[in-house]
Amino acid sequence: MENKRINGNDLIALGYKENHAMGVALKINRKRLGFNREQMLANFKRVLEHPESYLEDAVFKPLAEVLLEIDTMEEEIIKLKEHAEVYTVFGEGNIEDGAKKQMNVAMKLPVTVAGALMPDAHQGYGLPIGGVLATKNAVIPYGVGVDIGCRMALSIFDLPATYLDTYSDKLKEVLLKNTRFGAGNGYLKHERTDHEVLDSSLFNADDFIRSLKDKAWTQLGSSGGGNHFVEFGMIEFATPDGALGVEQGKYLALLTHSGSRGFGATIAGHYTKLAKEICKLPYEAQHLAYLDVNQAEGQAYWLAMNLAGDYASACHQVIHDKIQSALGAELLAKVENHHNFAWKEQFNGEEVIVHRKGATPAGKDVMGIIPGSMATEGFLVRGKGKEAAIHSASHGAGRLMSRTQALKTLSTADLKAILEDKGITLLGAGMDEAPMAYKDIHKVMAAQVDLVDIVATFSPKIVRMADDGSRED
Template sequence: MPILQTINKGHVPVKVYTDDIEHSAYQQLVNMSQMPFIHSHIAAMPDVHCGIGATVGSVIPTKGAIIPAAVGVDIGCGMNAIRLSIKADQLPDNLRGLRSAIERDVPVGFNMHKYDAVPDSTVRALSNGLSNIWEKHPKLKSKQKQPYQTWIRQLATLGGGNHFIELCLDENDDVWVMLHSGSRGVGNAIGQYFIEMARRDMEKVQMNLPDRDLAYFNEGTSHFNDYIEAVGWAQDYAMINRREMMRLVLKVLKARLPNFKVTKEAINCHHNYVSEEHHFGETVFVTRKGAIRAREGELGIIPGSMGAKSFIVRGKGNESSFCSCSHGAGRVMSRSKAKRLFNEQDLATQTADVECKKDKSVIDEIPAAYKDIDKVMANQTDLVDVVHTLKQVVCIKG
């Protein structure tokens, strides 16, 4: 489906791929469009909803500046999916044991490994980059307790919130492993640190912003360069975190399932990140806050909620969206509202066919708290083609 509405209340238009947008998210899009360094326009995906400063589900091209809060604190958050060579009927009838085994070997929530769970060479490579960032910004270390041990032991861990590990079945009954996670505590620390720094920089020059969370760094300044270095490191960390977590999940499965191979159809993509790209005649910084890149022929992952379908998609390279698409269903209510409205029985009913937690700790992730994934997909047929439709049978939440 093409662009459904255009907002013309700022320096550039906002092209929106949905007619279902809450007032607070609408205002955030207006605020962003007033920033003087936006290139061409802003694209809002079908799952767009209110975020901090910038909407989740938006694609923001900037020239000469970057807004740290638009990238957010879960820097490099994204998806990893792999198709296995086994079928649904080769899974055990009772999937509780598989879920328990994965939860035992892959720390979730605030938990972390008690030892270094990834190869030493990977740790050394990441350590060199982070040490350089810490040397320039020693106060960054104070954002975490035992920062050096923490970032290492959180590699190959899930985290909490909407992060998950799933076993899914596609339309051919092929088994997939899919997971969603980011840069963990160290990415959060980097995000918070530079968001606060951008605010202070704006206060010094008495910049009048439509929202204090749209504070930015100008290209060429030391803080801009340091942020680019730090956010790039966090994005690498997030990619490695997903890769290493997938390795641990596959190790669990190989010990408990019939012999299988991993197919070549594997995807590891960010959906909270910034990258330098060329669009509409200019090289710009593209911030995708809750959106994935969907260049022509490029594979991506659009997950639904705990009880809904997910999709493997192929990008169409639509320039109006800056070659992007949605990153999921998108929330329709806050976590606190979901906890007020729903109970454990509601969760059990809405996830009846999924082996997952069904207690109060994950009520805020209940499917009803999210938009209808089918409608979200219908609104972006101009952006992607569906390659596989997945339905989860196991879902592990933090």
């Protein structure tokens, strides 16, 4: 037990309060500075009692400074509502307490209008993954997420599903030649693809965005790590869909999942830091720091966020165009949607900012894609416009266990058996993305029958993911 990591309850027992000083103490503790658990606790107690004695200490100086200024800092804190606004939880029985606790905090923000928790929800930073939050004149960078504009894109080709078996080797080669994966990975200058998004005037909005243009160009048409993928599969329409113009049947389809790469992540980090400097919230809500969309900083983030969303869309377009060209196939239909973004929408007769962090837009008749895992079905859906869900649905199955837990507990033999049983070829990926690490997609879909109608079912067959341990998702 000696080296068990110190947590907030340990600090409270020493006399610390749940405020920014606790956050600084926990940050120091994470560095593992050569002290054992008991020594670290003793140091934390002494700093709390005599912070002025540690102002020159190389390790504890940041904590001492915060403790000496904590009363002044507390006076600047924006007060939360005393009680959380009421919100609807879909699939409540399968959602961890940590996600609900985060949502409860979000519902206390003074700018909060409404909220909802989707059935794939799990704990994240700030707003939980699967959290939907409507605010008044405020945008929360961590309510959008680090991977701004993370999205799905589905291309349905005029080729029968039997093409997957007949030309499996060709399809594998097409994926390997036309995709690139992993955090930080991209293309050399002679390999790069041009796209009109790079001509956007927003790249000249300020020096910060301008400095990111080369990074954006380098990674255009590539995919991130973690749960991002490019995969071929069979999509089945049990009945014709007149709106899409697709007849009943089984077709070859391409499904992709990725976001705005390093470009969006850098924007998210920059504006999250700025929001925290401007919007001083209590410790438990610090990751929900927001920017006023009527102020210069909020307008700048809004423009940058939308540019990152356009860039994410462009990445998918480049991938789909390359692969369609390699196949020489005609496109029957294409559907796309963001699930890490913020939109200006009407809700209860007023304009609000709707944050969907890991949630699919599901307004009336709006098309969306909800994937399962590398070995389970995904679904093409049409929204029902459920107001209690703020016109939203889940963005996938949702994690059942953390990446660390999956790597420690799941068996490669079990994964291999599942893939062989379902006839799935996996190119890349780690055990943290094994299907056993995710919730049952069918239970998730059953919990949101009031939110979406299923239009077609997608079954993955040839799946490519990052194989370098990247966690960019």
